[in-house]
Structure formats: C-alpha cells, structure tokens
Amino acid sequence: MTTYLRDMADDREAPIVRYAKAVRHFLGNKRPLFPDESLLPGTTTSKVFGAPVYPELTGMLIWPELDTISNRKDNPQYLSPKDAAILAHNVFPYWMERNILERTRKEYHDPRCLKLFEKLVFFITSKPGAVSHTIPWYEQIITYGTEGIMAQAQNRQERLGAKDNLTAEQKAQFDFYEAVQIALDGVGAYSRNLAQQAKVLAATERDLKQKDNLLEMARICSTIPMKPATGFREALTALWIAQIAVHAENINMAISPGRVDQYLYPYYQKDIASGVLSRKDALELVGCFWLKLNDNTNLVPNTAEKLFGGAGSVPAVTLGGITPEGTDAVNDLTWLFLRATELLKLRDPNVNARYHHEVNSDAYLERVSEVIAETRAIPAFHNDVTAIRTLEKQGIETADARDFAIIGCVELGSAGRAYDMPAAIIMNLVAPLEMALYQGKRPITKDEQIGPVTANPNEMTSFEQFFDSFKTQLKFVIDEAVTLNNSFGRIHQETMPPALLSALFDGPIANGRDLSRGGAKYNSSGATHVGFADVVDSLNAIEQVVFIDKKFTFNELINGIRNNFEKEKELHAYLVNRAPKYGTSHPVAKKNAQQLISLLFQLYQEHTNYRGGRYRPAFWTMTNHSGLGKLTGALPNGRKAGRNFSSGITPVSQATVELADCLDAVAALNSDEIPGNVAFNLKYTQVKTPEESKEFSALVKTYFQKGGMQVQFNIMNYEMLIRAMEHPEDSMNLLVRVSGYSAWFNDLTRAMKEEIVARTAYDIIDRRAAKYPAEYTGLIPCS
Amino acid sequence: MKYPLVARIQRLSTHDGPGLRDVIFFKGCPLHCLWCHNPENVNAAATMLWFEERCISCGKCQDACPNPGHSKGAQPPVHSNQCTCCGVCADACPALAIERVGRKIEPKDLVSTLLKDKSYFDNSNGGITFSGGEPALWPKYVGNVAQSLKQHGVTVGIETAGYFDLGPFQQLLQPWLDFIFFDLKLYDAKAHQKYTGIDNAQILSNFSILARQMGQRLIPRTPLVPGITDTEENLRHIGALVSKSGAGQWQHLTFNSSYELKWKCMGQAPATFHSGKNDSVNAPQ
Numbered sequence A: 001m002t003t004y005l006r007d008m009a010d011d012r013e014a015p016i017v018r019y020a021k022a023v024r025h026f027l028g029n030k031r032p033l034f035p036d037e038s039l040l041p042g043t044t045t046s047k048v049f050g051a052p053v054y055p056e057l058t059g060m061l062i063w064p065e066l067d068t069i070s071n072r073k074d075n076p077q078y079l080s081p082k083d084a085a086i087l088a089h090n091v092f093p094y095w096m097e098r099n100i101l102e103r104t105r106k107e108y109h110d111p112r113c114l115k116l117f118e119k120l121v122f123f124i125t126s127k128p129g130a131v132s133h134t135i136p137w138y139e140q141i142i143t144y145g146t147e148g149i150m151a152q153a154q155n156r157q158e159r160l161g162a163k164d165n166l167t168a169e170q171k172a173q174f175d176f177y178e179a180v181q182i183a184l185d186g187v188g189a190y191s192r193n194l195a196q197q198a199k200v201l202a203a204t205e206r207d208l209k210q211k212d213n214l215l216e217m218a219r220i221c222s223t224i225p226m227k228p229a230t231g232f233r234e235a236l237t238a239l240w241i242a243q244i245a246v247h248a249e250n251i252n253m254a255i256s257p258g259r260v261d262q263y264l265y266p267y268y269q270k271d272i273a274s275g276v277l278s279r280k281d282a283l284e285l286v287g288c289f290w291l292k293l294n295d296n297t298n299l300v301p302n303t304a305e306k307l308f309g310g311a312g313s314v315p316a317v318t319l320g321g322i323t324p325e326g327t328d329a330v331n332d333l334t335w336l337f338l339r340a341t342e343l344l345k346l347r348d349p350n351v352n353a354r355y356h357h358e359v360n361s362d363a364y365l366e367r368v369s370e371v372i373a374e375t376r377a378i379p380a381f382h383n384d385v386t387a388i389r390t391l392e393k394q395g396i397e398t399a400d401a402r403d404f405a406i407i408g409c410v411e412l413g414s415a416g417r418a419y420d421m422p423a424a425i426i427m428n429l430v431a432p433l434e435m436a437l438y439q440g441k442r443p444i445t446k447d448e449q450i451g452p453v454t455a456n457p458n459e460m461t462s463f464e465q466f467f468d469s470f471k472t473q474l475k476f477v478i479d480e481a482v483t484l485n486n487s488f489g490r491i492h493q494e495t496m497p498p499a500l501l502s503a504l505f506d507g508p509i510a511n512g513r514d515l516s517r518g519g520a521k522y523n524s525s526g527a528t529h530v531g532f533a534d535v536v537d538s539l540n541a542i543e544q545v546v547f548i549d550k551k552f553t554f555n556e557l558i559n560g561i562r563n564n565f566e567k568e569k570e571l572h573a574y575l576v577n578r579a580p581k582y583g584t585s586h587p588v589a590k591k592n593a594q595q596l597i598s599l600l601f602q603l604y605q606e607h608t609n610y611r612g613g614r615y616r617p618a619f620w621t622m623t624n625h626s627g628l629g630k631l632t633g634a635l636p637n638g639r640k641a642g643r644n645f646s647s648g649i650t651p652v653s654q655a656t657v658e659l660a661d662c663l664d665a666v667a668a669l670n671s672d673e674i675p676g677n678v679a680f681n682l683k684y685t686q687v688k689t690p691e692e693s694k695e696f697s698a699l700v701k702t703y704f705q706k707g708g709m710q711v712q713f714n715i716m717n718y719e720m721l722i723r724a725m726e727h728p729e730d731s732m733n734l735l736v737r738v739s740g741y742s743a744w745f746n747d748l749t750r751a752m753k754e755e756i757v758a759r760t761a762y763d764i765i766d767r768r769a770a771k772y773p774a775e776y777t778g779l780i781p782c783s
Numbered sequence B: 001m002k003y004p005l006v007a008r009i010q011r012l013s014t015h016d017g018p019g020l021r022d023v024i025f026f027k028g029c030p031l032h033c034l035w036c037h038n039p040e041n042v043n044a045a046a047t048m049l050w051f052e053e054r055c056i057s058c059g060k061c062q063d064a065c066p067n068p069g070h071s072k073g074a075q076p077p078v079h080s081n082q083c084t085c086c087g088v089c090a091d092a093c094p095a096l097a098i099e100r101v102g103r104k105i106e107p108k109d110l111v112s113t114l115l116k117d118k119s120y121f122d123n124s125n126g127g128i129t130f131s132g133g134e135p136a137l138w139p140k141y142v143g144n145v146a147q148s149l150k151q152h153g154v155t156v157g158i159e160t161a162g163y164f165d166l167g168p169f170q171q172l173l174q175p176w177l178d179f180i181f182f183d184l185k186l187y188d189a190k191a192h193q194k195y196t197g198i199d200n201a202q203i204l205s206n207f208s209i210l211a212r213q214m215g216q217r218l219i220p221r222t223p224l225v226p227g228i229t230d231t232e233e234n235l236r237h238i239g240a241l242v243s244k245s246g247a248g249q250w251q252h253l254t255f256n257s258s259y260e261l262k263w264k265c266m267g268q269a270p271a272t273f274h275s276g277k278n279d280s281v282n283a284p285q
Helices: A002-008 A015-029 A059-065 A081-095 A100-107 A112-118 A138-160 A168-204 A208-221 A232-249 A265-274 A279-293 A302-307 A332-344 A362-375 A384-392 A398-402 A430-437 A463-495 A499-503 A532-548 A554-562 A569-578 A587-605 A624-630 A659-668 A690-705 A718-726 A750-758 A774-779 B060-064 B088-092 B107-115 B118-124 B139-151 B166-176 B189-196 B201-217 B232-243 B259-265
Strands: A123-125 A316-320 A350-355 A380-383 A404-407 A411-414 A425-428 A522-530 A614-618 A681-684 A710-715 A735-737 A742-744 B006-013 B021-026 B047-050 B098-101 B127-131 B155-160 B179-183 B218-223 B251-253
Touching (some): A002 A015, A002 A081, A015 A168, A015 A232, A059 A081, A059 A302, A112 A123, A138 A232, A168 A208, A168 A499, A232 A265, A232 A279, A232 A499, A265 A332, A279 A332, A350 A384, A350 A404, A384 A411, A425 A430, A425 A463, A463 A522, A463 A587, A522 A587, A554 A569, A587 A614, A587 A659, A690 B118, A718 A750, A750 A774, B006 B107, B060 B088, B088 B098, B107 B139, B139 B166, B201 B218, B218 B232
Parallel strands (some): A316 A350, A350 A380, B021 B127, B127 B155, B155 B179, B179 B218, B218 B251
Antiparallel strands (some): A404 A411, A735 A742, B047 B098
C-alpha cells in the first residue's frame, strides 16, 4: 500500500479512486500462500499467523517498540529484523505526517479533545484505527460475485453520464463507482493468483490427498469470488477471500462475518440434498474456516496490551436466533458450527449464540449450554427479544433488526446494512466521577483543570447536588470525545474512504456514497463504558453513607479515598459492607444503576455523527477496566488504589453474594437504553452433569425473560485459575472470556489475570458466591 | 397463629429437590444432632453469629450494646450469658461481622418474596422447599404459605427430621406438599437418643404412616456421619425399613465439614467425627 501511494499514485485523482488503486495494487501483489493442508486458500497476512501493520492508522505507534516488541513481557509479538527495518526506513517515514491522527491534529490545530484523548485516561477514540468493527454483506459477493457487483457499479456509473457534465455531488458518485470496480478487480486478481499458485504447488505435491485438495482450490479460485458461488465450499471460499481482501483496506479489528449459519445454509442444503457434500465434509470445511479466522491478530503496542490485552482480531460470528420473518432460524448448519466450536476451542472467531426464548427450542438452548460447559468459555449468549427491540427503537426496520448479528465483542448491528462503528469511543466513567469529586480535576492529572469547576462536595447538602456535578463532568467528556470522533471521521472521508468495504454493503451502491460518507442503509457510532459498576457503587456509597445514613461526612469520605483508606479502617469497612451495591436488590443501588444508564443514553443520543447517525452507548470493556484501574486511586465504593475496575456491565467482584440477585439486577437495566449491548461476565464453578446443564440453561432462559441482554461465562473455580496464574506452563490451552471476547489466559497481563481470578464465582449447588481463597483476598478490588 | 422465625432464604438451590428451588430455613428444631449443619437454626428464638474473619476489632459493637451487664472484652458481646440477642450490635457493626439470625415474616410477604423467582421455577421444573430447623413444627404457618404457593402453581416440598405431631401436620401441611424429604438418621433408639437428644419412636412411626400415604413422593434420606450413621448395621436396618415402607428412592447425604464454621460463629466448638468405631466421636465439653 505504501509503495503504491508513495511512488505510483496520482495525487490529482480523487482520494477514493487513489486509495482503491492502492488496494488493488496490494491485492494483486499479495503473496498467495498455502501454509498448511487447509481446505481454504490464502492467508490474511504474509505470515502463517501474523499481525498486519496499518501505518496510515495506528500502526505507527509501534515505531519506538520495533526493537522490543519481540521480547516484551506481556504477549510478545515476533518481528523479524528485516521486517523491522522495512517499517523503520521505508514505511513509517512516509506516514509520519500522513496518518489519521497527525492529519487530524494539523487540520484541527491540535484541539483540546485530541490532547485529552492522548492522556488515555479519560476516553479513547478508536477512529485513528479507522473503519472497522462492522459486518460486511458477504451474502452479496457469494450471490453475485465481484463481477456482479462491479456490473451494478458500472451500470449506475454509466447512468450518471459523462463525467465532465456532472455536478460535484454526481462527480463524487462517479468516482465512488469507479473506485468500487477498481477495488473489486483487486479481489479477483488475488484469487486468480491463488488459483495459479495452487496449480503450481499441486504439480509437485506428493501427498495425493493434498494434491487433490490443491487442484480443487485451484478450480474454485479460478472463478470464485468473481462469479456467483454454486456450492457450499465455493460459498465458504468466497466468504473467506472477501474477508482477507477487506483487511487489505481496513484494519483487522472486528470485521465480523455475521450470520454464517443463515447465508451459507442454502448452499449447504443444496449440496447435502444432491449428495455432493456429507455432514462430515461440511464439518471439516467449517473447522478450516474457524482456523483460518484465527490466522491473524492485532498489532498491539505495549500500552495497548494493558487495555485490549490478549485479544485476537475478534471476528464475530453469530448463530441461531430468528429469521427476518420471525421464525426459528436454527438449522443444521447452526449445529455444525456449534460442533466445530466445541471441538476446536479457539480464541477466534468470537462465537455468539442468539437465543429467542419464545421461538427457539429448548434443545438449542441446552446444546449451546453444553458447548459452553465443554469449552468453559464460548459461545456468548445474546437475547433476541431485547436486542431486536432496542434496535427497532433506534429506527431499524423490524425485518432488519431481526437480522442482527454481533460485531466484535458484543455490539449489535443489522448485518450488512448498518455501518455502526460501535467501538468509536471507549469512555472511562471513573474520570467524570473523580472530576465531580475534585471540582474538574483528577489526581492522575494533578493540578490541571480538565473539566468545568463544579461545586465543592464538602459544601453539598444533598446527593442530587453531587449527581448534578457528575452530570456536568460527564457531559463535558462525552462532548469532547464526540467532537474528536467526528473530526477523525471527516479526515477519514477525505483521505482513505473504503471503496471495497462499501461494495460489500447494503446501501452504498444504491446511494452512490461510500461508508465513511454515510452510504450504508443505517448509521451509528458507539461508545462503550469502563467502570460502570464501580461508579454506580460509588454513587450509592455517597448517597447512602453521606446523605442518608449520615455515618461519615463527605470530607471524611474524600480524605479516606485520598489516603487509600490506610488509616480509615472503619470507613472502609462501612463502605464495603454497608453501602448499597449494584448487583443486589437494594433500591438505592437499583435506582443509581438505571439512572446512569438513562443519563448516558440521553447524552449520547443527542449527538449525531459525521455520517448522520446517532451515538449509541454500550457496556463492554475488553481489558480497559484492568489497565485504567491500575492508574486510578481509591474510590468511594471502597475499591483501593490501583485495583481493577469491574468488567463490562458486571457487578463489582464479590459485591453480590447471591446469583439470583445478581441476574435480576443486571436484567432489570432498561435494554431499550442500551442499543450497543452489554458484556456481562459470570463465573460458575462447574457445569458437569446433565441436570446441572439443564439448570444452567434454565438460568439463562429466565435471565433473558427478565430482560437480560447478554451473558458470557467462565466455567472455572478459583483454585483452577490461581493454579493457571502461578503455573503458566501448565495452562497453555486455557481459554477465558475477558469482556466480550476470548483470550488465552497466558496472553493476559498479570493484572488482568488477577481480575479474572477475583471475579465472583458462583457455586453450582447453592448459587451463592463460592468461598474465596483467603490468601488471595488482596486481588479483590474492595478488600 | 404462632409465627416461626425465618433464618434465611436460599435462592435457586439445586440439591433440595428437582430443578431450581428457593429454600426457606426456619428456626427451631427438637433434635440436637451433634453434626448439625445448621446449628444456628436449632433454637427457635433468634441467635447471634460472630464471623471472626470479618471483624476489624473497631469496638463499635461494645459501644452499642444496651445491656449494662455485658463484659467489655476483646470479642463482641454476643456469646456472653448476658446477651439477649437484641441485635443492636449487629446493626452497629460496619463490617457485617455480627449477624442476628431469625426474623419474623408475614406469610403473605413470604409468599410474594418467593413468587419473584417463579420464572426460574417454571423454566427448571423447580419450586419451593421448606427446611430448617424443623419446618413441621409450624404446620399452620408453613401450611398457609404452602397453600398460597400451590395456588400460584408452584411445587412445594419439605425437609423434615420427622419428629412432630402427626395430626396437625396431616391436617394443615401435608395436603399442600408435592414431596417430603424425610430424614432417617439412626435406627437404634439408644443411639438416636445419644446423638440427637431424643427418642426415635415417633419418627419411625411418622415415617411408616406418611410413606404409605405419600409413596414415591416421600424420599427417605440418611446423612452419612462417619462412625455414627454410616455404620453397616445402621444402614442395613434403615434400608430394610425403607424397602418395606413404600417410600421413594432412599438417598444418602455425604458428610462434609462445612458445619464447623457455624458452630464456631456461635462460640461453640464443633464435634469431630472419624469413621470406624461407634465411639470415635469427639464431643465438645
């Protein structure tokens, strides 16, 4: 890409055409690799397993780490000296001033919001990391082939007429159609190279089975994905090549294949019916696809490892649920995908099971539960009823809402139609809380006046006054984050609009606009939140302890947290044990949790993004809750300095003793105000016997009936996780659920391991918090 | 109506009958088993527990105690002879290290609390189980609650040690029960007297009568206490009794040491048990 843009591009061309040509150049020159005996061709990167570098986006961040990234302590990523030299001398210098971040800085004169972002402890906008986090409309390329889509674009381009006579807007459309054809041509070029290479390899292959496999791939790649797919293997190949190609243009963050069991099903059904495919062969193909989706990971600078630790590229696939017509969508292919998930136990893809408690069968529910019990971590469960309703309330048509799939971690999007960018903002909720406590300052940024100067807590006479301050500070940081995201978005539109991804979407071709200009049928940006439970519990503590019980003054409370409760043992005990906790049925806790959800919903929905869509709040945290927790002092809920925050929407570790209470409290949150979805982590000591599995299913079903949106499990007890933490050599294959994705336990930072250890584990027998090992109480945030 | 005190409600339990069940533990038990797993529920009146590992030694309990005669020691005043179990110290404790076990709940309030979990019961074929203490000591109250629950379509069961007056039980409680877990601890009358503090004649008689009436819906259970109830002789006798009774499948409850903590929280030393001879129990003085 860099070579083309630096040495070969014509700067007078429209950015979208120039960029599409770079994509075509890259794909046409991409090495066609067959690194193993997979039934699917090609690789995402130039390595068997690799992390692509996107210097135009955030790839630049590893410049200072080129010498250390291979050997760092947390999750090292091997970079050969040769590749490091190419990056340092040929690639990064070109992008130094041209990456999205620097272009934005220059264009907007180093704005306050950008400075705030670069402190990292207020909010992060992932826009420098670009167009990502979405579900392409792969159905399109499978059904029509690249040639079919190119014909559509060409047709519309011709209808516009000669370029010279067009208005500026029509010219932009003309260029867009041009770019679509160029980029798709690149996909074909890559596939033809794969076909050629497969033939070459087959000629010298001694293993007859592999020889046949290579010849079959050569046959398929000579027409797929250019022409419509005819069978299951062809459809799967088209999907996989499209997934590779999309990554030439867009960063490998949560580009999600969506409802694979739905759009691949007609091909599966046809091949099974005609006898050319057996279930066993289909399972093998699906297994190959699962492994292929694992062939790349994110390039992660050291700091980011603390915030997004152990994540792969998190392509999400979504199974089950209901059809756009509202009928049961579970089919034979759903069961095959579940079987592959159970057998392979992989980090990626991020497998998600939709479950509609009125339509889907108990057999399906119980089968998903079994797979979770077997893998201990995957898939995650999503509630169809609440997800569809919350999307409908965002203006998504019913049939489109029913066709939602998961993007990346947990985010909801109407598959192939909605360009949602749900990870646009990652907001640290603890920041506005501290700013409300310290009148617009935070201990970590010392004397710097970050937000507005709000009232002095010592002079407050009611909780409402404090909440007003909190609201003011929250609004301030949200406004800043939104401003920055919109700025990044505009720079994107002007510099690297994604023609290829737009071609694989419902909307852009009809609208003549690429995704970054709002070409998709639906648009939104998402903001997720870190520290939800800690902030709710802190609000509870302030309301109950200071203003209702009047046990301690606000001054005493603030002194306590400033001193990290070193001497304030009684205050600390009271806060931990007596203040109401989110995750219980305490009315103050329930009120504050819902109030915060409603407030965030209202503050975000007021904003429109640069594509004309609204902002949507969500609650998942990856490992930000651990990384940011490390940097934050003590909090009014009794959490001590440097300890982990709680993950996603999950109550604070050990704060809620009864599982039933915990489920009810999370389910009670108004899902209509959480259009971005939640990550709710539950740890369960074991699910072994058939009865336990049935009761496990019953719990999920009830939680969903009560309005819970999502739940994901770690079926692990304290002892097992502590052993894994102390003896990493014995736990090479331990897969854990982090907050919306899975990770290898050994890839996580120590702090994040501790967070997973300390999560409340509910005992299978009495559904209460299992006894926590005494010698590790230091890992509990509020101990 | 005489109200029992509720010790606690355990939600979504799995080992007290089919499916997910809420279990209500009542206070008061005529038996005093040495191995009792819920010793705080034996006394029908309120009981004070002190969780030493939670205590931060702040002395708030001492300051709060309204009893002028209590000793100002290092420990909370809950285990002294002077303690009236008023619970004021528990309210004052910032660390929740003191617990007053036993609260009065109106039957209709108990019913509405339990019905909140109905969807869990419905999805798992679960329901409600009354336990204790001895729930059959309170046939009118428990029967009243059970009847309401039945009317709401919730299945109801009971866990009993079998020592109660059969008349009121049959009249007020039994009609609403879907099942009974009936404990048969020791067959030998003398041993029963020795380890549980009462004679077992009434228990055995209640068992035979109820087994005939309830059939499979009465499930006999024997806790396997090492060296005491798990002897071959005892199990053979109970087995014979069960097999001719018409009751459902006999269940054995495995013994674990989780009871020790509760005895300690009550300020008492728990008994310890060793498998082998009958006399291997180390009873506390």
